[in-house]
Each structure stands twice: as structure tokens, then as C-alpha cells.
Amino acid sequence: MTDVVFTVGNVLRGDDGAGPLLAQLLDEQPAPGWTVVDGEDVPENHTHHIRSLAPQRVLIVDAADMELPPGEVRLIGQDSVAEQFMVTTHAIPLNFLIDSLRETVPEILFLGIQPQDTSFFAPVTSTVRCSVEAVHDRLVRGEGFEVYETVG
Template identity: 35%
Template sequence: MGIGNDLKGDDALGTFMARNLHNLSPKIVTIDGGVVPENFTGAIKKENPSHILLLDAVDMKKAPGFVRIVHKEEIPNYSISTHSMPISFLINYLEIGTGAKIALIGIQPQSMELGQEMTREVKKSAIHVLDILKTILLP
């Protein structure tokens, strides 16, 4: 599930990544959760997933484009995207509701100004992560 706002620069990276993973394989369900990922919990639960991967902009106070897996326990230490529900609540809800293993891949944004496009460095990192995911997910 990609999370983010297409109108706010690097915050669009989650939705950008979800759209680029769409139709990758019939075994992989891709959801563009936008700024209200909690609205898609029913659709996620209906799929009965074994794993859920969340993709989002995470302010980790690192260089723009820095990528890492953010563990649930670390979430309170970071500023994560611009959505209404804290991502930790979403993760807890999905863990309880699906039993799936959940990971959050965070990419350090550079600019999340309204009306801006994704910055070059962040888009480069998003594409790199997409390439890795495609290698892992495709047989």
C-alpha cells in the first residue's frame, strides 16, 4: 500500500510506488491509499494477506532519498507523511485484523510543499526500491 499526497512533492512517493507496482503479478494486490489509508482496511482484510508492505515518506532527519525499514516501535520517533490517522494505529489494526506480517519502507523526503513535484533524489530512491521489490516479488 502506497501512502501519501500527490499534491505535496515528495509525499507523493508512496502513491507513485503503488501505481508502479500495480498489475505486477496476480498474486500481489496493490493499493494506492493516498492520504486516507485507513479507508482501505476492509479491502485489505478481504484479501487475507500474509504480508503487507507500506510505502511512505518518513522524516528521519537524514539526507533526502535515504531509505530504511521503519519498525513499528520506532514510528513515534519520526514524522510520517500527512495523513490523518497515525500510521502506528493503522499497523496495529491491520496486524490484529489480518494476522499479516507488516513492514513500513520509509524514504526521507526533501520537500513536501503543496504544488511541488517529487524531487529528483527522492524519485531516484523510490525507483531503486521499486526495482528491488520487483526482483524480490517476481518469480
């Protein structure tokens, strides 16, 4: 059995590419006990694959506007995912996706990374890249996410 890191984001929108960047890092250096699924900007197209893996835990990672300094990382409460925290580049609201996954997945965590620039064709900023690398390091070392404050 494995846990799933489910990344979300649009690589054409600067820091909204934080999730896909994490997926790339995990492909290059996997985290023990975790399978990565890159949902890109259409995460709803990947829920069937996640269900087929039958994970006990899914960690969703996406850019989230939490009105914090760029690069800040926080766990976000499920009720807040539907509200003000989301960078809205996805076809459906992520709370619908979470509700759908919750039917078969016992634990779902949402990790938001505060973007700095989500302009079209901008690269991921160095600040957000460092934050993504830190999340990757925690996963590879098998460390938990209790270090991150929860918002919402």
C-alpha cells in the same frame, strides 16, 4: 495468496507523493506475488480491502522524516512509526492503522523514504523518485528488504 504493498502519501505535497508514485509504477509493471493498494492520504479507508485480500505480509511505504539525506530508504520499527519519523499529512496516526491491520495480518513492514521537499504543489524530487524506482525494482525482481537498515 498474495502479499500487499500498501502505499501512503499525498500527491499534492511533493515528496510525500513517494508512496503513490510507487503504486503507479507497480500498476504499470506489477511485482510478482504482490498486490498494490494505494492508500493515498487516507489509508484508513482502505484497510477493509486489505483485510479482504487476507495477505500474510503487508509492506507499507510512505515518506518518513528520519533526519537522513533525502532519498534514503529504511525499514522503520513499529514503535517508531508513532514517534518522530512520520510526515504528518494523514488523518490518523499510522501506528493506529498498523495496530488495526495486525489483528489479521501476520507480518507488517514499514518502509520509509526520506523526503526532501513536502511543499504544497511541488513535484516529487528527482532524488526521491530514484529511490522509489529502486524500491520498485527490488519488488519486481523479488528481492527482499534486508538490504535496508532498520531505524527505531
